[in-house]
Amino acid sequence: MDLFSSERIKNILPFDGVTNYYGIILNAKQCAFYYQKLLETIQFKNDEAIVFGKKILTKRKVAWYGESEYSYTYSKVTKTANIFTKELLELKEIVEQESGETYNACLLNLYHSGDEGMAYHSDGEKMLKKDGAIASLSLGAARKFSFKHKENKQRIDIILEKGSLLVMKKGTQTNWLHRLPPTKKVNSPRINLTFRTIEL
Numbered sequence: 257m258d259l260f261s262s263e264r265i266k267n268i269l270p271f272d273g274v275t276n277y278y279g280i281i282l283n284a285k286q287c288a289f290y291y292q293k294l295l296e297t298i299q300f301k302n303d304e305a306i307v308f309g310k311k312i313l314t315k316r317k318v319a320w321y322g323e324s325e326y327s328y329t330y331s332k333v334t335k336t337a338n339i340f341t342k343e344l345l346e347l348k349e350i351v352e353q354e355s356g357e358t359y360n361a362c363l364l365n366l367y368h369s370g371d372e373g374m375a376y377h378s379d380g381e382k383m384l385k386k387d388g389a390i391a392s393l394s395l396g397a398a399r400k401f402s403f404k405h406k407e408n409k410q411r412i413d414i415i416l417e418k419g420s421l422l423v424m425k426k427g428t429q430t431n432w433l434h435r436l437p438p439t440k441k442v443n444s445p446r447i448n449l450t451f452r453t454i455e456l
């Protein structure tokens with residue numbers, strides 16, 4: 257029996273994890289509206305991270321939002337989250353409806369062009385709900401997104417299109433790394449939102 261409500265929703269991982277791709281869930285008008293609103297209202301900042309013991313600033317910009325002003329540690333630096341904006345609450349509602357999960361926090365990443373990406377990692381910070389769903393909504397330029405199995409190094413690539421939803425669920429963070437590879441083929445910005453559940 258097909259457990260999914262629609263043929264369109266697929267687990268893109270062959271084993272050791274569930275990551276469902278929902279395809280495009282926002283129409284062109286919603287994409288344009290939210291992309292613009294987020295650029296205007298979200299307090300994007302160059303991310304501080306500790307790399308080889310040194311504090312660096314990333315080229316991509318990030319912002320953390322949530323239901324409360326919780327403090328969080330990401331890339332070994334502790335910061336305070338902003339309270340959800342109206343548009344983030346609307347997008348959270350849409351993503352919750354689609355994915356059948358709930359979220360209380362959101363990390364936004366702004367990549368100015370294909371020069372900017374994110375290196376292989378898994379999202380397993382201590383305050384994240386263990387093996388909880390992480391819902392990734394993409395706006396702006398379409399970009400390739402890659403998974404690599406931690407043991408056998410198998411790779412799975414997917415294009416995250418404008419308005420698309422990808423939900424990483426059980427086993428994904430434990431067994432797979434993921435990254436956003438830099439590319440010369442893209443020269444326009446992309447905003448990615450990852451809705452998460454934080455245990456405070």
Ligand SMILES: O=C(O)CCC(=O)C(=O)O
Pocket residue numbers: 363365374379392401416434436448450
């Ligand atoms: O930009 C993306 O598509 C992914 C971002 C990501 O992996 C993260 O924020 O942890």
Ligand SMILES: [Fe+2]
Pocket residue numbers: 377378379434
């Ligand atoms: Fe991630």
